[in-house]
Amino acid sequence: MPHWPDAKGTAEEFIAARREVRVLAEFPGPLPADLDAAYAVQEEVLRLTPRRLAGWKVAGIPPGFRAQYDAERMVGPVxxxxxxxxxxxxxxxxxxxxxxxxxxxxxxxxxxxxxxPDKDWLTAEDIAAISSLHAGSEIASSPLATINDLGPGAVISDHGNNSGALVGPGIPRSTFGHWDALASRTYVNGELVGEGSAARVAGGPFAAAAFLAAQLATRGRRLKEGDIILTGMTTGVHSVPVGAHARLEFEGIGSFTLDVVARRAAHAAPRMAAG
Incomplete structure (x- = not known):
């Protein structure tokens, strides 16, 4: 299990900032300089938070950070x-x-x-055989506005910069492997802001899931029935301020929309229904 002497303090600060909806002006503590340190913080978040784990997200590590962090992908909890x-x-x-x-x-x-399967190494085909595939979306949000600029050490420490997952229509197995044909588009406030396909995920979505399985194994964790896996962005990462409206389209599969609102503090009184 990864270890980092400052992991507990950093994890506590991120958990409290999310719970209280406080903005963090800077990274809370020393910035993890490698993957072991960053995942040590993530493990502390998982140990300390009362929230139930539903799955994971996988994201590419930007090329400029790969030499320092010695990986092409990173993961975080959902x-x-x-x-x-x-x-x-x-x-x-x-x-x-x-x-x-x-x-x-x-x-x-x-x-x-x-x-x-309980085996040393899972392939993309192993994962595909026991999974369904869906159109969907990641909602990325953190109390630290500069989290992506600071790189994987910061991102991994705070949920992998995850704040939500939307699971949409299922995708026929006959399309598995034809990743270029699974096109996607993102609109924000009516404007087309990005286009792509499942091919933008290196090796395809099941390769991302296989990477996740291998990474979790180093932490004594396994993928379980019911887990969901966000496999990586396909149209880019698009800012959505409070009040924004977005539409995500998946050609031949379906579409869905979302409206963005401000999170309320966990101890705040619930919103009253109108009328």
Whole structure:
């Protein structure tokens, strides 16, 4: 299990800032200089938070940081209270940390239909055999506005910069592997801001899930039935301030919309229904 002497203090600061909806002006503590240190903070977040884990996110590490962090991808937790199913409703209201980092990403989402096999190494084909694939989205948000600029050490420490997951329509197995054909588009406030496809995820979505399985194994964790996996952005990372409206389209699969609102502090009184 990774170790970092400052992990507990950093994790406590991130958890409190998210719970209280406080903005962090700077990274709380020494910035982890390598993956072991960053994942040590993430493990402390998982140990200290009462929230139930629902799955994981995978993201590419920008080329400029790969020499320092010696990996092409990074991972972070997704919590159950931040997952919304949008296949039927076609719409979601998502909460972001106002004043911090706020963005939306069109993604393809893997859902485990069985526990991952107990073997040393899982291939993309192993994951595909026990999973469904869905159109979806990651909501990225953090109390630290500069989190992406600071790089993987910061991102991994704070949930992988994850604040939510939208799981949309299912994708036929006949399209698996034809990643160029799974096109995606993102609109923010009516403007097309990005286009892409599942091919933008290196090796395709199931390769991202296989990377996750290998990374979790180094921490004594395994993928389980019901886990969801956000596999990486396909149209870019797009800022969504409070009040923004977004539409995500997946050609031949379906679409959904979302409205962005400010997160309320966990101890605040609940909003009253209108009328």
């Amino acid at each position: 919590f159950a209270d931040a997952v919304q199913e949008v296949a039927k409703s076609g719409h979601a209201i998502v909460e972001v940390h106002e004043g911090g980092f706020c963005a939306v990403e069109a993604e393809f989402v893997v859902r485990l239909l069985a526990d991952a």
